[in-house]
Amino acid sequence: xxxxxxxxxxxxxxxxxxxxxxxxxxxxxxxxxxxxxxxxxxxxxxxxxxxxxxxxxxxxxxxxxxxxxxxxxxxxxxxxxxxxxxxxxxxxxxxxxxxxxxxxxxxxxxxxxxxxxxxxxxxxxxxxxxxxxxxxxxxxxxxxxxxxxxxxxxxxxxxxxxxxxxxxxxxxxxxxxxxxxxxxxxxxxxxxxxxxxxxxxxxxxxxxxxxxxxxxxxxxxxxxxxxxxxxxxxxxxxxxxxxxxxxxxxxxxxxxxxxxxxxxxxxxxxxxxxxxxxxxxxxxxxxxxxxxxxxxxxxxxxxxxxxxxxxxxxxxxxxxxxxxxxxxxxxxxxxxxxxxxxxxxxxxxxxxxxxxxxxxxxxxxxxxxxxxxxxxxxxxxxxxxxxxxxxxxxxxxxxxxxxxxxxxxxxxxxxxxxxxxxxxxxxxxxxxxxxxxxxxxxxxxxxxxxxxxxxxxxxxxxxxxxxxxxxxxxxxxxxxxxxxxxxxxxxxxxxxxxxxxxxxxxxxxxxxxxxxxxxxxxxxxxxxxxxxxxxxxxxxxxxxxxxxxxxxxxxxxxxxxxxxxxxxxxxxxxxxxxxxxxxxxxxxxxxxxxxxxxxxxxxxxxxxxxxxxxxxxxxxxxxxxxxxxxxxxxxxxxxxxxxxxxxxxxxxxx
Ligand code: PRX
Numbered sequence: 001x002x003x004x005x006x007x008x009x010x011x012x013x014x015x016x017x018x019x020x021x022x023x024x025x026x027x028x029x030x031x032x033x034x035x036x037x038x039x040x041x042x043x044x045x046x047x048x049x050x051x052x053x054x055x056x057x058x059x060x061x062x063x064x065x066x067x068x069x070x071x072x073x074x075x076x077x078x079x080x081x082x083x084x085x086x087x088x089x090x091x092x093x094x095x096x097x098x099x100x101x102x103x104x105x106x107x108x109x110x111x112x113x114x115x116x117x118x119x120x121x122x123x124x125x126x127x128x129x130x131x132x133x134x135x136x137x138x139x140x141x142x143x144x145x146x147x148x149x150x151x152x153x154x155x156x157x158x159x160x161x162x163x164x165x166x167x168x169x170x171x172x173x174x175x176x177x178x179x180x181x182x183x184x185x186x187x188x189x190x191x192x193x194x195x196x197x198x199x200x201x202x203x204x205x206x207x208x209x210x211x212x213x214x215x216x217x218x219x220x221x222x223x224x225x226x227x228x229x230x231x232x233x234x235x236x237x238x239x240x241x242x243x244x245x246x247x248x249x250x251x252x253x254x255x256x257x258x259x260x261x262x263x264x265x266x267x268x269x270x271x272x273x274x275x276x277x278x279x280x281x282x283x284x285x286x287x288x289x290x291x292x293x294x295x296x297x298x299x300x301x302x303x304x305x306x307x308x309x310x311x312x313x314x315x316x317x318x319x320x321x322x323x324x325x326x327x328x329x330x331x332x333x334x335x336x337x338x339x340x341x342x343x344x345x346x347x348x349x350x351x352x353x354x355x356x357x358x359x360x361x362x363x364x365x366x367x368x369x370x371x372x373x374x375x376x377x378x379x380x381x382x383x384x385x386x387x388x389x390x391x392x393x394x395x396x397x398x399x400x401x402x403x404x405x406x407x408x409x410x411x412x413x414x415x416x417x418x419x420x421x422x423x424x425x426x427x428x429x430x431x432x433x434x435x436x437x438x439x440x441x442x443x444x445x446x447x448x449x450x451x452x453x454x455x456x457x458x459x460x461x462x463x464x465x466x467x468x469x470x471x472x473x474x475x476x477x478x479x480x481x482x483x484x485x486x487x488x489x490x491x492x493x494x495x496x497x498x499x500x501x502x503x504x505x506x507x508x509x510x511x512x513x514x515x516x517x518x519x520x521x522x523x524x525x526x527x528x529x530x531x532x533x534x535x536x537x538x539x540x541x542x543x544x545x546x547x548x549x550x551x552x553x554x555x556x557x558x559x560x561x562x563x564x565x566x567x568x569x570x571x572x573x574x575x576x577x578x579x580x581x582x583x584x585x586x587x588x589x590x591x592x593x594x595x596x597x598x599x600x601x602x603x604x605x606x607x608x609x610x611x612x613x614x615x616x617x618x619x620x621x622x623x624x625x626x627x628x629x630x631x632x633x634x635x636x637x638x639x640x641x642x643x644x645x646x647x648x649x650x651x652x653x654x
Contacts, residue, residue: 018401018434020410024383028430029296035428039444046445047073047473050289051281054079054324055088057254060281064471068496069487071471072258073282080252081261081284082125082158085323086118087252098328101302101351102147105194105334112147114326117154119248124155124239126246131218131237133186135160135253138263140184140216142175142206144168144193145333148222148239149309150319152188157261157280160253164263164275167310168193168202170591174273176209178265181275182480183215188239192225196335203229257281261320263480264312266418267531268489269521275480276312276418282473284324286422290443291321294412294426295355296384304330305357305386306344311528312418313388316474317357321422336362341369345377356404357386357414359527363396363404364557371403379404384429386412389527390559391515397436415439415515417501418529419490421474424448425513438512446472448513450505455494463506465519468499475499517560521615526558528593532615535596538589539564542582544572549605549613550596553622563622564596565605565642574601579652598622599652600645604638614639621646 025031039046044063051060051074060077089095095115102110133139139156141163143149149165156163164182166175179187187210193200203221207230210216219232222239255261261280265273295303303322307313322329330351336344348356366373385405387397392413401411411434415425425448427440434440442448447469450458458464479486493500504516518524521532532550539548547567555561566582568574583595606614620627621643633639 016398016436018410018436020430020433021408024408024410025430027298029298030293030428030430033431035293035431036444043445043447043470047285047289051077051285051473053288053292054084054284056281060257066471069491069499071475071477073279073471073473074257074285077257077281078254079257079281079284080158080255081280081320081324082121082154083252084284084288085154085157085320086114086121089114089326090118094326097326099323100147100150100329100331102331103333103347104146105197105332105338110147117151117323120151120243121154121158122248122250123243123246124151125158125250127220127242128155128161128186129159129250130242130246131186131220133159133161137161137186138182138184139163140175140179140182140187141165142168142170142187142189142202143222144190144195144200144202144224145308145331146190146193146222146224147331148188148190150323153262153309153315153319154323158250158252160255160259162260162262162277164265165310165315166265167308167591168200169308169310169593171588172205172208173589174591175206176212178273178275179209179213179216181265181273182263184213185215186218186220187213187216188220188222190222190224191229192227194225194334196338199225199227201227201229207232255280258477260477262315264315264418266312267522267529267534268485269531269533271531271534271537273534274482274485274489276476277478277480278315278421278474279477282475283421284320286472286474287316287321288324290422290426291317291327292325293428294414294423294443295357295386296429297322297325297327297355299326301327301354302330302351302381303327303355303357304348304351304353306332306336306362307357307359307388312421313357316422336365337369340373342373342376345374345379348379348382349377352381354381355384355386356382357388359389360387360392360396361390361526361557361559363387363392363400364559366404367396367399368557371399374403379406382406382409384412385409386414388414388416388423390524391517392437394436401436410434413437413439415503415513419476420468420472420501421476422472424468424472425515435508435512438508438514440512442513446470450507450513451494455498458507460507460509460511463504463516465493466501466503466505466513466515467494468501469497523552523560523562525552525560525562525593530562530590530594534590535562535564535586535594538586538594539566539582539596541589542585544568544578545582547605547613549615549618551615551619551622553598553619555597558597561597562594563598563600563618565600565602565618567602567605576652583654595654597654600642602638602642602645604635606636606639606642607634618642
């Protein structure tokens with residue numbers, strides 16, 4: 001924990017407290033702390049009240065049924081997520097309100113109203129039905145940030161078919177594994193997407209994956225870039241042709257509150273990604289409530305969550321939460337520095353964005369690029385900022401507050417996970433004084449704690465494991481096809497009624513939570529969750545590699561950089577060209593985001609006598625720290641060798 005303590009010492013050296021600005025409080029939805037007291041007095045009643053903001057076909061019989069670790073929310077209730085995001089707003093006369101101001105990377109703009117979105121979702125839902133998709137069938141979606149992505153998700157929700165969105169930056173191998181795990185029947189993809197001016201050949205990637213996906217019966221391709229790709233007659237269809245044939249009317253399926261809404265894969269500590277399953281009633285209730293209260297959503301807001309829908313942030317806070325709240329959102333297809341480093345600020349200015357939600361890794365990049373880029377634009381419409389995905393260093397927090405928020409916007413630092421479905425630790429911006437670097441306090445109704453190895457609550461001021469001690473409606477209900485892994489991963493350390501988040505945390509004297517990063521072999525690279533084991537498996541998959549160990553080291557921009565120690569099979573020489581080949585191999589197996597930043601070729605890896613690779617020592621080496629205890633090693637001399645190699649620069653960096 002020495003490292004954690006240093007980290008905390010650094011965080012706590014930023015002692016400024018930012019009170020909610022009075023003019024923000026004046027217009028805020030939540031102005032005082034009574035909401036915390038009410039929720040604490042009866043958390044089930046609190047969530048039931050939030051659920052009442054949705055439209056239910058049938059009201060629930062009981063709010064919660066908890067047989068630890070299994071929980072059900074709004075038992076007996078029925079509803080439809082797409083109806084809640086679309087129909088009810090249109091029926092109430094809100095069909096002309098803009099749902100998305102979309103902008104393509106090359107510069108096109110599209111404005112989509114709630115009525116237009118409902119029409120297209122209904123047509124595509126009918127098209128899916130015509131392809132044989134019904135309740136409970138899984139649909140894989142491999143799209144970039146195009147409007148057809150929320151359309152496809154909502155169309156699935158409309159007919160009760162759980163979607164599995166695969167981030168467009170993932171490789172064909174990653175796509176294949178996810179399709180096969182979920183046994184998806186249909187894949188929705190696009191010809192090509194744009195990223196930094198280059199074309200990402202999504203359909204070609206998908207075709208490669210589909211060679212080994214027996215469950216897929218149909219492929220629907222959205223025409224975006226107009227690039228060439230193969231077309232398999234009978235299996236492949238154009239999105240625009242399918243929707244043209246359908247009427248814009250498709251009655252929503254009446255789903256049980258506990259029916260799965262979607263599966264989303266995330267990295268765990270093994271090589272196999274986990275299919276996190278979210279339900280309909282509880283998930284919709286929690287994302288709608290958290291979105292509204294944390295982002296202080298008013299009718300005239302222009303809200304922009306600049307994440308990718310391929311991650312949970314986009315599912316909850318670009319699609320389901322904002323649409324259920326009848327919010328106008330901004331959605332952007334491409335890179336923040338294309339064609340220039342002020343792209344986001346020009347989009348924010350043109351759309352008069354009022355709320356911006358992004359990741360610390362992006363903020364650190366903006367910081368490096370310099371304040372002259374935001375300063376070129378009028379960002380005075382902004383009134384609230386948010387961050388998610390990793391701990392934010394106080395320096396980046398203050399930069400964001402000053403240069404993007406003009407010193408007037410509160411910042412909500414929101415802690416949550418794919419598994420939690422919704423934000424759990426966060427300020428409410430009209431109520432909670434902010435400390436840069438702290439996600440502050442649990443959302444009303446959430447019981448978070450910091451415990452020691454034995455599960456005892458650590459007194460304020462101390463650090464330990466972050467746990468959640470009572471259920472909330474959006475908690476993942478299981479891992480697709482692997483309930484044992486669900487129990488093992490989240491509910492085994494301290495018993496079935498305590499959810500272990502896998503993060504370290506510390507609370508200060510005011511009870512504020514300071515997140516310390518993962519305590520397992522999961523890394524957080526540029527806000528993306530990757531497992532060391534997954535990258536090691538990808539490296540070892542290359543025929544030249546004998547063995548690999550992957551660790552991370554802190555990085556000013558991406559948060560954690562990937563460092564790979566690789567031992568090659570005899571006969572191979574570790575040089576630049578092999579390094580380039582291995583990086584490419586990892587990109588192919590997982591995706592470009594997983595490419596090692598530094599590669600170090602070693603003759604051997606430090607191992608315990610039982611043959612376990614000592615990652616702790618490699619982490620010290622990667623971080624240039626003095627070496628710890630090596631006495632338990634079977635091959636102590638190898639650490640010295642590696643240490644010397646790193647010191648003398650015998651590594652390749654990207
Ligand atoms: O380590 C925590 C970090 O991101 C992990 C969850 O990653 P993922 O499931 O990909 O979801 C990311 C978006 C919700 C957590 O275990 N994390 C997320 N938000 C924060 C954070 N760490 C510190 N502060 C945050 N605000």
